Amino acid sequence: MALSHLAASASRSSSLLKPLSSALSLRRSISGDNSPLTVETSVPFTSHQCEAPSRSVETNPKELLTFFRDMALMRRMEIAADSLYKAKLIRGFCHLYDGQEAVAVGMEAAITKKDCIITAYRDHCTFVSRGGTLLEVFAELMGRQAGCSKGKGGSMHFYKKDSNFYGGHGIVGAQVPLGCGLAFAQKYSKDETVTFALYGDGAANQGQLFEALNISALWDLPAILVCENNHYGMGTAEWRAAKSPAYYKRGDYVPGLKVDGMDALAVKQACKFAKEHALKNGPIILEMDTYRYHGHSMSDPGSTYRTRDEISGVRQERDPIERIRKLILSHDLATEKELKDVEKEVRKEESPMPEPSELFTNVYAKGLGVESFGADRKEVRATLP
Amino acid sequence: MAAIFQGVGAAAALSSSPSNSFDSKKFVFSPCRSFSVRKGASFAVVRSDGRVNLNPKGRRAQQLISNAVATKSDNAAASSSSKPGHELLLFEALQEGLEEEMERDPRVCVMGEDVGHYGGSYKVTKGLAKKFGDLRVLDTPIAENSFTGMGIGAAMTGLRPVVEGMNMGFLLLAFNQISNNCGMLHYTSGGQFTIPIVIRGPGGVGRQLGAEHSQRLESYFQSIPGIQMVACSTPYNAKGLMKAAIRSENPVIFFEHVLLYNLKERIPDEDYICNLEEAEMVRPGEHVTILTYSRMRYHVMQAAKTLVNKGYDPEVIDIRSLKPFDLYTIGNSVKKTHRVLIVEECMRTGGIGASLIAAITENFNDYLDAPIMCLSSQDVPTPYAGTLEEVTVVQPAQIVTAVEQLCQ
Numbered sequence: 001m002a003l004s005h006l007a008a009s010a011s012r013s014s015s016l017l018k019p020l021s022s023a024l025s026l027r028r029s030i031s032g033d034n035s036p037l038t039v040e041t042s043v044p045f046t047s048h049q050c051e052a053p054s055r056s057v058e059t060n061p062k063e064l065l066t067f068f069r070d071m072a073l074m075r076r077m078e079i080a081a082d083s084l085y086k087a088k089l090i091r092g093f094c095h096l097y098d099g100q101e102a103v104a105v106g107m108e109a110a111i112t113k114k115d116c117i118i119t120a121y122r123d124h125c126t127f128v129s130r131g132g133t134l135l136e137v138f139a140e141l142m143g144r145q146a147g148c149s150k151g152k153g154g155s156m157h158f159y160k161k162d163s164n165f166y167g168g169h170g171i172v173g174a175q176v177p178l179g180c181g182l183a184f185a186q187k188y189s190k191d192e193t194v195t196f197a198l199y200g201d202g203a204a205n206q207g208q209l210f211e212a213l214n215i216s217a218l219w220d221l222p223a224i225l226v227c228e229n230n231h232y233g234m235g236t237a238e239w240r241a242a243k244s245p246a247y248y249k250r251g252d253y254v255p256g257l258k259v260d261g262m263d264a265l266a267v268k269q270a271c272k273f274a275k276e277h278a279l280k281n282g283p284i285i286l287e288m289d290t291y292r293y294h295g296h297s298m299s300d301p302g303s304t305y306r307t308r309d310e311i312s313g314v315r316q317e318r319d320p321i322e323r324i325r326k327l328i329l330s331h332d333l334a335t336e337k338e339l340k341d342v343e344k345e346v347r348k349e350e351s352p353m354p355e356p357s358e359l360f361t362n363v364y365a366k367g368l369g370v371e372s373f374g375a376d377r378k379e380v381r382a383t384l385p
Numbered sequence: 386m387a388a389i390f391q392g393v394g395a396a397a398a399l400s401s402s403p404s405n406s407f408d409s410k411k412f413v414f415s416p417c418r419s420f421s422v423r424k425g426a427s428f429a430v431v432r433s434d435g436r437v438n439l440n441p442k443g444r445r446a447q448q449l450i451s452n453a454v455a456t457k458s459d460n461a462a463a464s465s466s467s468k469p470g471h472e473l474l475l476f477e478a479l480q481e482g483l484e485e486e487m488e489r490d491p492r493v494c495v496m497g498e499d500v501g502h503y504g505g506s507y508k509v510t511k512g513l514a515k516k517f518g519d520l521r522v523l524d525t526p527i528a529e530n531s532f533t534g535m536g537i538g539a540a541m542t543g544l545r546p547v548v549e550g551m552n553m554g555f556l557l558l559a560f561n562q563i564s565n566n567c568g569m570l571h572y573t574s575g576g577q578f579t580i581p582i583v584i585r586g587p588g589g590v591g592r593q594l595g596a597e598h599s600q601r602l603e604s605y606f607q608s609i610p611g612i613q614m615v616a617c618s619t620p621y622n623a624k625g626l627m628k629a630a631i632r633s634e635n636p637v638i639f640f641e642h643v644l645l646y647n648l649k650e651r652i653p654d655e656d657y658i659c660n661l662e663e664a665e666m667v668r669p670g671e672h673v674t675i676l677t678y679s680r681m682r683y684h685v686m687q688a689a690k691t692l693v694n695k696g697y698d699p700e701v702i703d704i705r706s707l708k709p710f711d712l713y714t715i716g717n718s719v720k721k722t723h724r725v726l727i728v729e730e731c732m733r734t735g736g737i738g739a740s741l742i743a744a745i746t747e748n749f750n751d752y753l754d755a756p757i758m759c760l761s762s763q764d765v766p767t768p769y770a771g772t773l774e775e776v777t778v779v780q781p782a783q784i785v786t787a788v789e790q791l792c793q
Contacts (some may be wrong), residue, residue, distance in 0.1 A: 092593035092769060143593065143770035154595040154769030170597035171555065172527045205526035208558075233527055235503035241526040305503060 033061040039327060041266035048248055050255035050284070053273040057265040061333045063109060064324060065342075067264050071101040071321045072343050074125040077134060078294070081124065081141060085298045090141045093170075094155045096294040097125040099262075102320035103228055103288045104129040106267025107196060111275060114191065118166040118179040119198035121156035122228075122292075126198070130165035132158065173199060173206030176225065180212040183223035183283075194222040194278045196271070202233020204247050213283060217254050220282040224274045225251070227287045228261065234296045235305045248287035255281075261288030262318040265327075291318065470653045476646040478620035479509045482627035483547065485656070487517055490545065493631055496523040496532055497549030497586075506551050507587055507646050533559035533584065537566045537636075540582040545631060553588030553640065554600035567636045568611035583630045585639035589680055589730055590778050592644070596766035599774075603640055603707050604736040614707040615661055616640040616679045620650040622705060625659030633661060640707070642680045664711035670700035673724040673788055676715060676741060678704045681728045681779060688784035697788055707737055715741075716749050723754040724791050728779055733761040758787050 038056050045052035078098040084090045097104070100122070107117070108129040119126050124137055132148060140147025141155055149157050149168075158168040166182060169175040179197025186193050203209065204227055216223040227247040231238050238245045248256030255277070259270040270286055277284050291314045295302025302311070325339055473481070487493045499506055501514035501524040514522040525532040529550065536546040550556040556563065563584065570578050590599040603614055613635050617623035623641070630637035667682065668689060677685045682703050689699050700718055704711060719725055725745060729738040738759040745757060760779045767777055 091771065092591070092595055093598065140769075143773075149769075151770035152596075152766075152768040152773065154593060156595050156597070157769070170595055171558070174558075202527045205528050207528060207530055234506075235499040236524055236526075240502075240524060 033333075036060055037064070037331065039265055041260065041269065042263045042323070043260050043266075045266070045270065046248070046258040048246075048251070048256040048258075048285075049253070050257065050277065052257065053269055057269045059265060059268075061328075061331070064328050064331075064333060067105050067109070068321065068324045068328060068339065069342050070105050070129065071264070071324065073134075074098070074101040074104065074128060075321060076343075077124065077128065077137065081138075082294070082298070084138070084141065090155065090298075091143075092154055093121070094141070094298040095122040095296065096298070097122050097292065099293040099314070099319070100228060100230060100288075100290045101125055102264040102323075103198075103226075103261050103267055103290055105320075106264040107226075107271045109264070109268045110271035111194070111196070113163045114193045115275070116164040116166055116179070116182045116186070116193070116195040117198070118175050118182060118195065119168070120172065120175055120200060120203065121168070121170050122200070123156070123158045123168045127158040127160060127165060127168070130160050131163045132160055132165070173203040173208055175199065176203070176206070176209045177212040179225070180216045180221060180223045180283075183216060183221040183278075184219065187219070187221055192279060194224055194275050196224045196226050196274075198226045198228055200233060201227060201229040201231060201238045201245070201247060202236070202241065204229075204250065205233075205242055213251055213254055213285075216283040217251075222278040223283045224271075224278050225254075225283065225285045227285065228290055229287055230290050230292045232292075232296065232305065235300065237305060246287075248285050251283070251285040254283050254285055256285040256287065258287045258289065260318075261290030262320045263323060264320055468651065470651045472649060472651045473620060474646065475617075475620045475623050475641075475648045475650075476507055476509050478624040478650075478652060479617075479627055479641070480511060480513070482624040483510065483631075484513060484516070486628055486631040487513065487521065490631075492543060493545045493547065494521045494523065494539075495547045495549065496525055496536055498525055498527055498551045500524060500549055505549070507641075507643075509641075509646075510549070529555050529558040530562060534562040534566065536582055536584075537562055537570075537580055540580045540636070541570065541578045543581075545581045545583075547583045547585060547631065550584065550586035552598050552600075552643075553586045553602045554598055556584065556586065556602060557600070557605070560605070563606065563612070563638070564609045568609040570611075571635075572611055579634045580636045581631075581634050582636045583627075583639055584636070585627075585630075585641060587641045587643040587646070589640075589642040589644065590762070590767050590774065593769055593771055593774055594643070594767075595769050599767035601731045601736070601762070603638075604731040606638055607708050607737060607740060611636065612708065613637045613661060614640065615705055616642075616707055618642075618645065618679050618682045618703055618705070620648060621652045622659050622665060622703075624652060625657055626661065626705070628656075629658040629661045632658070637661065640679065644680055645683075659705075662706045662709060662711055664714040665703040665705050666700075666714065667703050668699065668701040670698040670722070672698045672722060672792055673700065673726055674715070674718040674722045675699050675701045675726045675728060675784070675788070676704055677701065677728040678707065678737070679730060681730050684779060684781050685728050685784055688781040688788070691781070691785050692788055695785075695789075697792060699788060704741075710741060710744055712744060712748060715745065716752075719745060719749045719752045723752055725753065725757045726784070726787055726791055727757065727759040727761075728784055729759070729761050730778060731761055732764045733759070734764050736761050755791055758791055760784060760787055 037059050039059055041055050041057060044055050075098050078096040081090060081094060081096060085094045104125045117126060117130060127148065128137060135146060136148040140149055140151060140153060140158060143151040145151050149159060153168065156168060156170040159165060166178065167175065176197050176199055179195050183195040186195060199209065213225065229238065229247055233241050244250060248258045257270055260266045267288065274284050274286055293311055293315060328339065329336065483495065495510055495513060500510040501519065501522045504511035510522060533548055536548040539546050567580055567582060570580055588600055588602055603616065606612065606614060615626050615630065615637060617626050627639065630639050675685050685701055689701060692699050700722055702714060702718055727738040727741055729736055731737050738761050742757050742759055760783055762779065763777045765777060768774055
């Protein structure tokens with residue numbers, strides 16, 4: 001993270017972020033501070049077939065600090081996963097979310113645990129924001145029983161039923177019809193809750209997405225399709241895969257909103273708006289303009305199809321954690337030192353899991369056969385009398 | 386055909402480029418002796434007398450064929466420079482086959498995700514986009530159903546597309562196109578259209594790739610009338626089958642395996658193709674016929690070493706052609722040995738093995754001394770955890786036990 005930029009940017013922060021009202025002039029302890037604060041988003045929303053929400057976002061110091069902490073946690077978690085993968089403790093596929101943390105954090109701030117979220121395989125941080133613990137994350141990544149899917153799913157299959165997190169899916173685009181199905185069930189049971197079905201710019205070209213969208217619009221389902229546009233579908237840039245990269249407009253008859261996905265407050269505002277809209281008027285598409293620092297997955301260096309300058313440029317100018325940090329500092333909500341302390345704390349929590357041999361038992365036992373594998377009989381034999 | 390299997394070091398040294406999306410170091414065809422691999426050593430050769438020869442860089446030592454698959458005792462006393470052919474890895478063999486066919490016939494084109502500028506996620510199409518241009522090597526969006534359908538449509542007019550599924554499992558999204566259009570159009574049009582398409586991609590259980598990326602689609606596709614299915618297992622047959630598949634007028638589904646891309650072998654320089662419908666005799670024997678394909682071939686060969694030590698003489702056949710089966714080769718083998726063991730990676734229910742059992746029983750029941758045994762993967766979604774995944778797939782030890790049981 002660009003800690004060195006902090007000193008320089010702190011003085012610039014006031015020009016970047018224009019607080020409409022600054023509730024604090026003195027530093028004070030922010031741990032329980034709920035006093036309202038209004039901040040403007042970095043860029044205005046662009047809308048399609050609907051009225052864009054206001055640029056001013058209501059927040060409070062506690063929330064801002066929570067954002068900071070959560071995003072720092074996610075960032076460290078992904079970096080730790082990177083090193084674990086390189087140390088071959090995590091195998092198979094591993095898709096990292098660093099750079100995109102603001103989407104997970106902002107979305108969570110706008111909704112309740114009764115609303116459903118479903119996403120694709122870049123799901124570690126979304127799982128954490130839905131209440132997953134680091135233990136569950138790393139245990140699952142390393143194939144241990146303590147993992148959220150008991151070690152059977154892996155990086156791409158994180159689920160958390162009790163907080164309505166529906167995964168965690170490997171096949172590109174397949175989760176969107178599932179998400180619309182969740183929305184259907186919500187409408188069926190008259191829950192007044194919504195579903196956020198996340199997908200990427202690569203998945204936006206899948207036919208099943210448009211099919212599901214059509215049906216959702218026909219049946220007025222509370223489905224919010226969120227395109228996390230990080231501009232690259234695996235190794236292919238968005239302009240090479242999509243004739244129209246304006247993903248928020250591709251719903252055609254379905255309203256859409258384009259949001260700066262690196263600004264957690266903008267994401268929060270958009271999700272709040274989307275939830276209200278979906279409950280009244282049916283589906284809406286949100287396009288989160290975001291960026292991933294890592295390659296598509298751990299086997300992709302991420303540099304064959306984009307320049308390192310581009311990556312570092314985005315990191316310097318639009319990094320979501322930096323943005324919140326500047327916001328906090330500009331409002332005198334915490335000292336630099338306090339923020340650094342939070343980061344240090346996060347780093348400690350993140351130190352890679354040791355090899356806990358007690359977590360790891362050979363799950364395959366004859367009696368557990370059906371339960372562990374959950375699908376079928378192990379053998380079919382018929383003995384005739 | 387002589388083949389040389391290199392150890393881990395070679396694979397590591399040679400496939401160190403970063404865009405290799407599969408961890409090359411992890412496939413190990415482990416000879417019965419383990420040998421230490423120095424970092425940076427070019428490769429190690431296990432000699433037939435058991436000594437391990439670690440090669441200094443740049444100098445080719447004597448290439449002794451140390452594998453158990455040799456069908457003739459080919460003592461290559463000559464140094465490698467006078468040996469015919471060239472050495473390469475399986476994905477390079479596929480690439481060579483593709484490139485040669487694209488040069489030979491301008492109607493051949495490749496379409497798939499990340500095949501062009503990125504070079505292919507398993508590097509099979511590396512360099513092709515630069516050589517042949519964007520119209521012949523097409524980067525598609527992530528829309529398998531559509532671009533497979535488009536490939537079939539193009540094939541109806543005479544183009545010869547090679548459609549890549551980045552992982553075979555993704556082709557499930559294109560199942561309707563493959564079944565109804567690819568397979569049936571030649572028939573339903575009364576022979577007017579042929580569909581000379583090749584649909585290829587890596588499948589099979591890899592190293593902890595998760596359930597959705599470890600699929601064995603040959604069991605789902607085998608029922609589709611009108612298509613041919615082949616599975617390659619060595620660089621030699623990979624290139625040969627690829628070329629034959631492209632030249633074939635029938636739609637061919639070409640199964641590669643995620644873990645076999647870094648196999649190394651010496652293949653002939655000259656143009657050659659392999660018969661699409663023929664099985665490969667890997668090791669002739671007397672006691673039992675072991676039928677296998679793709680990655681399981683290597684598990685079988687590993688088990689064969691142990692079996693030979695225990696006094697058995699297994700005949701190993703790599704069936705290669707999954708649809709139609711080469712019943713001629715298989716039948717002759719059953720006539721000789723009277724016992725059959727099938728080792729496959731499909732699941733027990735509805736897999737290739739299940740069909741093979743039916744075919745052999747129907748045709749060669751009189752020659753069988755014992756019921757056919759079939760070792761397949763467990764009927765479960767492939768778990769992520771390493772130990773669970775290992776248990777899901779057939780291991781050499783199980784093959785040895787099965788042969789012993791069969792030969793009682």
